[in-house]
Amino acid sequence: xxxxxxxxxxxxxxxxxxxxxxxxxxxxxxxxxxxxxxxxxxxxxxxxxxxxxxxxxxxxxxxxxxxxxxxxxxxxxxxxxxxxxxxxxxxxxxxxxxxxxxxxxxxxxxxxxxxxxxxxxxxxxxxxxxxxxxxxxxxxxxxxxxxxxxxxxxxxxxxxxxxxxxxxxxxxxxxxxxxxxxxxxxxxxxxxxxxxxxxxxxxxxxxxxxxxxxxxxxxxxxxxxxxxxxxxxxxxxxxxxxxxxxxxxxxxxxxxxxxxxxxxxxxxxxxxxxxxxxxxxxxxxxxxxxxxxxxxxxxxxxxxxxxxxxxxxxxxxxxxxxxxxxxxx
Amino acid sequence: xxxxxxxxxxxxxxxxxxxxxxxxxxxxxxxxxxxxxxxxxxxxxxxxxxxxxxxxxxxxxxxxxxxxxxxxxxxxxxxxxxxxxxxxxxxxxxxxxxxxxxxxxxxxxxxxxxxxxxxxxxxxxxxxxxxxxxxxxxxxxxxxxxxxxxxxxxxxxxxxxxxxxxxxxxxxxxxxxxxxxxxxxxxxxxxxxxxxxxxxxxxxxxxxxxxxxxxxxxxxxxxxxxxxxxxxxxxxxxxxxxxxxxxxxxxxxxxxxxxxxxxxxxxxxxxxxxxxxxxxxxxxxxxxxxxxxxxxxxxxxxxxxxxxxxxxxxxxxxxxxxxxxxxxx
Numbered sequence: 001x002x003x004x005x006x007x008x009x010x011x012x013x014x015x016x017x018x019x020x021x022x023x024x025x026x027x028x029x030x031x032x033x034x035x036x037x038x039x040x041x042x043x044x045x046x047x048x049x050x051x052x053x054x055x056x057x058x059x060x061x062x063x064x065x066x067x068x069x070x071x072x073x074x075x076x077x078x079x080x081x082x083x084x085x086x087x088x089x090x091x092x093x094x095x096x097x098x099x100x101x102x103x104x105x106x107x108x109x110x111x112x113x114x115x116x117x118x119x120x121x122x123x124x125x126x127x128x129x130x131x132x133x134x135x136x137x138x139x140x141x142x143x144x145x146x147x148x149x150x151x152x153x154x155x156x157x158x159x160x161x162x163x164x165x166x167x168x169x170x171x172x173x174x175x176x177x178x179x180x181x182x183x184x185x186x187x188x189x190x191x192x193x194x195x196x197x198x199x200x201x202x203x204x205x206x207x208x209x210x211x212x213x214x215x216x217x218x219x220x221x222x223x224x225x226x227x228x229x230x231x232x233x234x235x236x237x238x239x240x241x242x243x244x245x246x247x248x249x250x251x252x253x254x255x256x257x258x259x260x261x262x263x264x265x266x267x268x269x270x271x272x273x274x275x276x277x278x279x280x281x282x283x284x285x286x287x288x289x290x291x292x293x294x295x296x297x298x299x300x301x302x303x304x305x306x307x308x309x310x311x312x313x314x315x316x317x318x319x320x321x322x323x324x325x326x327x328x329x
Numbered sequence: 330x331x332x333x334x335x336x337x338x339x340x341x342x343x344x345x346x347x348x349x350x351x352x353x354x355x356x357x358x359x360x361x362x363x364x365x366x367x368x369x370x371x372x373x374x375x376x377x378x379x380x381x382x383x384x385x386x387x388x389x390x391x392x393x394x395x396x397x398x399x400x401x402x403x404x405x406x407x408x409x410x411x412x413x414x415x416x417x418x419x420x421x422x423x424x425x426x427x428x429x430x431x432x433x434x435x436x437x438x439x440x441x442x443x444x445x446x447x448x449x450x451x452x453x454x455x456x457x458x459x460x461x462x463x464x465x466x467x468x469x470x471x472x473x474x475x476x477x478x479x480x481x482x483x484x485x486x487x488x489x490x491x492x493x494x495x496x497x498x499x500x501x502x503x504x505x506x507x508x509x510x511x512x513x514x515x516x517x518x519x520x521x522x523x524x525x526x527x528x529x530x531x532x533x534x535x536x537x538x539x540x541x542x543x544x545x546x547x548x549x550x551x552x553x554x555x556x557x558x559x560x561x562x563x564x565x566x567x568x569x570x571x572x573x574x575x576x577x578x579x580x581x582x583x584x585x586x587x588x589x590x591x592x593x594x595x596x597x598x599x600x601x602x603x604x605x606x607x608x609x610x611x612x613x614x615x616x617x618x619x620x621x622x623x624x625x626x627x628x629x630x631x632x633x634x635x636x637x638x639x640x641x642x643x644x645x646x647x648x649x650x651x652x653x654x655x656x657x658x
Contacts, residue, residue: 081626081627081628090628091627091628136491137491138490138491150593152594154483154488159483160595161467161594161595161596162465162466162467162595162596162597162632162633163595163628163629163630163631163632163633164595165592165595165626165628165629166593166594166595167593167595168592168593168626168629169592169593171592171624171626172588172589172592172593173503173585173588173589173624174502174503174504174505175503175504175505175506176503176504176507176582176585177504178505183626185623185624253505256502256505259501259502260501260502260589261593263494263497263498263500263501264479264495264496264497264498264501264590264593264594265481265490265495265593265594266489266490266491266492266493266494266495266496266497267490267491268491294514295500295502295514297410297494297497297500297512298410298420299410299419299420299492299494300492300494300497301492302492303491303492304491304492
């Protein structure tokens, strides 16, 4: 009897971020066999990053004692607007890419079919197919990290809208005239609940005389912006009232954004994820859920679930594998 | 050769509002043959309103020199959450109805099959099928009147979400902590751009010493709240700076709400309608479009149309006829 792994049936999911590349090797049944991580080094340019993605994939395959010949397909999520037909990155501000042929170059480097999607769409797909086993009819994923993004699944299928741009919940305005957002507008959800916006607000509060244990947690020469979401959790657990207040506010804004999604689109499940939620789920989820239900119209949230993903930062690679499986069938 | 009208193939669309009932008689090709209008008199209770709806329908049929025997089906939109399967109104605050068997009682009264939907869903359907000839892939309708409502068409079909409540764009929050809304929350789009909210803000501005020609336009004993959207247009055309400013602000809020829809869902067409837009299209649409495009992420609004409906207050009866045709095929 041949080893099942001798066939060309394994799948690779890749989460390409602005700072790191994560790759995972999966069975056709989406069991995770091995992972590998490498820094992105976007400053070295497109060709260098392609080489690093290829290396991360080879490492993940090697980690699981498998061979590249067993790979049926690669699914990769990028922090970008994507042309999925051509597998091109249209615009990726955090990578400095414009019109970059990600699919073609990766296929050249590895000789395996690749498929490219937006990172939040791919995380949503991973949560939907693997964690929720494709059970809900309609689902929305919301991911709080460096920025805020989202993905939509309707009638069991990823929904990307007319221009394939749907899911940009981070740039829906919930506080007209509010804080400036990276996109140039004001009062976007992202400007109120992303890690970037949380640290910016903390910095402002400290400048105005606020006190926080975070200042003691900095290593010599480390800037405030290099801290991570996990540091916020540590600060709160040390009794830091300022960090607690800022996180509670971010959770309340997130709850209102969830309610907006429920009132307007009416999904069955809203899943929260991303680095901020992964680190601060205990501190934020109950406020998010309570606020969201509070702002829902009567009947809107009946039997609706608002939950954090259990996949954590593995949502992206799971989604990548799901996509690779769909496209290589 | 028999008259085409001798067959039982005509359709009736009904727009049931809090203050008036509008009925229209249509050919199978959705050509409008005649209309009739009656006040709702919701205060007289459910049975009285059913009788008035039936009378409005009979009047519209009579107006077009047709007979009730030629009617194949009735489609009716109500300002309510609806159970479309059972044809029941779940909750209609402006009518004072809860769990009201609208479909059954109307069928009893007229002996014609009836189908019931939310008023904004039905207006969206009317605009989509009749005005846009079902061409756009995805469309969102936004209606500014006494309140603010919306409807969604995805892949050519009405989308109502998990609990059949989708489209409640009026109660998405765009200004956290903003003006109080009828729903009990603060900062809802409806609390910033409905006719009710526009007149409330005008009243406040006048109390604080603002000047407006509207005060001269009131009949003796008439309260400020009895004025109509058309009176706002008249005031602006008389050079009323206060009304102009308030309407421009409402248009800007509406543009931001449109951008939220575009960024999150990515429809191909957004159609604006309702009494406020019908009366103030010239004053509001350019601001709405400019603001919406300004708040869109790159690529989101490419080849996307943001337009006022030409059907005006006939959108609802057209949608009712579309629905009646769909359900009686």
